[in-house]
Amino acid sequence: MAVRLRRRGGDLAPDPELWAALRHGDGLREVLDDFYTRVYADPRLGPFFRFATRERAIDKQFAFLKELLTGEECYFGDRPYNAHHWMVISDELFDHREQLMADCLRRHGLDEAQVARFRRIDEVFRKQIVKSEPKPKKLRGEAIPLTGFGDVVIAGGTLCDGCGQALDDGSAARYHLRTGQTYGLTCCDGAEPRGLERA
Numbered sequence: 001m002a003v004r005l006r007r008r009g010g011d012l013a014p015d016p017e018l019w020a021a022l023r024h025g026d027g028l029r030e031v032l033d034d035f036y037t038r039v040y041a042d043p044r045l046g047p048f049f050r051f052a053t054r055e056r057a058i059d060k061q062f063a064f065l066k067e068l069l070t071g072e073e074c075y076f077g078d079r080p081y082n083a084h085h086w087m088v089i090s091d092e093l094f095d096h097r098e099q100l101m102a103d104c105l106r107r108h109g110l111d112e113a114q115v116a117r118f119r120r121i122d123e124v125f126r127k128q129i130v131k132s133e134p135k136p137k138k139l140r141g142e143a144i145p146l147t148g149f150g151d152v153v154i155a156g157g158t159l160c161d162g163c164g165q166a167l168d169d170g171s172a173a174r175y176h177l178r179t180g181q182t183y184g185l186t187c188c189d190g191a192e193p194r195g196l197e198r199a
């Protein structure tokens with residue numbers, strides 16, 4: 001089911017003129033390609049993306065913005081609150097990201113009025129994204145645990161998310177309640193190796 005961003009996005013009506021300025025998608029893809037290259041290289045923003053590929057970030061953001069700008073239901077990802085629930089993002093870091101985006105938009109030919117209209121979209125979601133501590137993800141109104149592990153017996157076989165070793169059919173493992181990442185009991189003691197912790 002589509003996410004119905006527009007109702008949540010308050011006054012965000014589709015903006016066909018801005019979509020046209022972004023060459024009906026081709027220009028937007030170029031902007032996002034440039035933007036995420038800079039985001040991944042940015043010392044403050046880059047670390048948030050260590051569990052997501054640049055291509056995935058671009059594709060999700062493209063669909064999200066396309067839906068908002070055209071009104072066409074094409075985004076099937078998380079809402080901004082859930083997508084960022086574990087990320088501690090300050091107003092100042094949010095401003096920094098906006099600045100980076102504005103610079104990319106200018107480099108790709110948008111004028112100041114168009115940059116300001118683009119920024120209005122981000123601003124609608126600021127309150128859902130900026131926070132001083134992680135918030136639980138919500139699924140149909142229910143809060144999902146932020147931390148903790150459950151026990152699982154591997155059916156079929158998979159790879160340990162900690163070290164990549166094979167977890168054979170019937171072996172004991174533990175999985176992170178929020179992320180679903182699975183760690184073998186024998187290889188990784190059923191826990192995330194140091195430095196991999198998400199929240």
Ligand code: HEM
Nearest residue numbers: 048049052060061064077078083089093094097121122125
């Ligand atoms: C400093 C600000 C921000 C940071 C650090 C940030 C970081 C991230 C990261 C790391 C992901 C990937 C999550 C994952 O795949 O597990 C993500 C996804 C996403 N972000 Fe942001 N973000 C920021 C601001 C925004 C803003 C302003 C918007 C939109 C207005 C936005 C929209 C999205 C969308 C649509 C996704 C995809 C959600 C999904 O995977 O279903 N983000 N963000």
